[in-house]
Amino acid sequence: MEKKRIHIFDTTLRDGEQVPGCKLNTQEKVKIAKQLECLKVDVIEAGFPVSSPGDYQSVQEICKSISDPIICALSRAVEKDIEIAGSALKNAKRSRIHTGIGTSDCHIRYKFNSTPEKIIERAIQAVKYAKKFVEDVEFYAEDAGRTRNDFLARVCESVIKHGVTVINIPDTIGYCLPEEYGKKIRYLKENVKGIHKIILSTHCHNDLGLATANSLSGIINGAKQVECTINGIGERAGNTSLEEIVMIIKQNSHLNLFTNVKTKMISSTSHLVSECTGMKVQANKAIVGINAFSHSSGIHQDGIIKKRETYESINPEDVGIDKFSIVLTARSGRSALAYRYKKLGYFFNKNSLDLVYSIFLRYADKKKEISDKELKIILEESNLMNDNKKKKLITID
Template sequence: MKKNRIQIFDTTLRDGEQVPGCKLNTKEKVRIAKKLEVLGVDVIEAGFPTSSPGDYKSVQEICKSISQTVVCALSRAIEKDIEMAGLALKYAKRPRIHTGIGTSNCHIRYKFNSTPEKIIEQAVYAVKYAKKYVEDVEFYAEDAGRTENEFLAKVCENVIKHGATVINIPDTTGYCLPEEYGSKIHFLKENVKGIHKIILSTHCHNDLGLATANSLAGIINGAEQVECTINGIGERAGNTSLEEIVMIIKQNSHLNLFTNINTKLISSTSYLVSECTGMKVQANKAIVGINAFSHSSGIHQDGIIKKRETYESINPEDVGINQSSIVLTARSGRAALAYRYKKLGYFLNKNSLDLIYSIFLKYADKKKEITDMELKIILKKANLNGKNNKILHTNTNSSSRRINVV
């Protein structure tokens, strides 16, 4: 069966930057944008030009620096916003304006003090106005997750008629369950006239920890684009994590989907974004956390040493990490200790290992982690122990040292 390509729309520089405490200057944004293009993203949402002169300038400079990837600028369904977005995209080789309006009852009533009919009218006008500046216009139905499907379909049908090329279905508050969000996408694919002419996009937030699951449900049900961020950063609890959705697609061939992402660059891209934004990646973050490929439990370590796939569903090399880490703690077993000593060039026989392991446990009970330096100290301590004539000897064999107890 032919695989379908899922486009990756990266909004690290727009939605991702909305994290409290995160502020990127123009130079940093251009640097990240260039990295995203090399990574292979299909669309870079460069910013919200009308929000500030700095953001306007950043979008312009990114447009000058990017040659292949679509560069997108956000706007509300307001003439001034759309004008600013269009002007900021002047130098883009492949420009896109991303405009839209809230469609849920909550937004219509309380945010806009409006009516469903007026919302559709404003949505259509925004798309038509944006088409004066660019051919590629993406429409977002803000809070689509809480919008009634029938009304959402009506909005989509109207903006398609007037030139929308992409329609974004945001779960703005992270409200939906995966089954609900997937059903919403399926409903639109089945009930919106002209839906086959456009790209249907997911944009999920992580308020309930379901952003990636919802995006996955969306593409399984027919969405062709995922809007996401590096490291899952974004407003409140963040957005769909690019590295998660991309690796889910890569690791599950039965989905018959693929992306153009060079996954070997994921780790370095994650590091760059963290460095520039000052937003640290949590240690247990999937794919890019420092513990994602680290093992400290003796049972897990033994399994990994024997065959990596025993406790890892992803090859660390696929995301740009050289190898898994065997972290020595009080929970580590003899296999892990022998493995780490082997990395240092020491090959321990069983008796040597038993002796050193007993000393290791005393150290490990006092510390969170045992380092290579401490392993050498433990080795010296064992070597000085002459009780019962058990003395350690090292024999140089090639570039390695073999340790035996006599």
């Protein structure tokens, strides 16, 4: 069976930047956009031009600087928003306006004080107006996760009739369970006339820690685009993490899916976004956290030294990291200690390793982690270092 391509829509520069305290200037946005182009994402959502003059300028400059990905600008279902988005995108080689409106009962009643019929009419008018500026128009049904499937299908069918090219089904507050979200996508695939003409997109938030799982369920059930951010940054608890969804697809060939992302650039892209936004990546973050390929348990260390696959499902080189890391703690065993000494050029027989290990444990019980500098101090304390300190085989008879 032929593999199905999943389009990667990166919204780091729009939804990702909405994190409190995360403010990017135009120069930083262009720098990240160029990195995303090298990463080979399919779409870059460059910003929300009507929100500020700075965001408008950033979208303009990104359009001038980027050639391959589609450059997308967000708008509400408001003519002024759409007009300004179209203006900001005028220099893009490939452009898209992303417009939409809330469709859940909660949004219709409390946010818009409106009715379902009026919401459909506003959705249609927004798409028709956006088509005056660009051919590629994406529609978002905000809070689709809590929208009744039959009404969501009506909205989708209405905008398809007026030329929309992509329909985004956001789980705006991270409400859905993976099975529920997948069923919602499947329902639309099976019940919306003309759905085959457009791309269905996922846009999942991580309020309950399910953003990546929901996006995966979405594409398994027929979505062809995933909206995500580097390091999973975004509103509140963040968005679907680009690195997670891309590597899940890469590592699970039975899904019969693929992306065009150059995965060996994931680590460097993560570092760049973290540096520019000031948003540190949590140590245990999947794929890009500092501990993602670090091992401190003696059992795990012994296994991974013998064969990497025993305790790693991903080759660190696939995401741009040179190798796994053996962290020496009080939980480490002899094999890990010997491994780290070998990296420094020291080799032990069994007796000498036992001696060094006994000293190592005394140090390790007092500290969280033992450094290379401390390994040399331990070696000196063991009296195994030769006088001229040349690195050679150290043995005890």
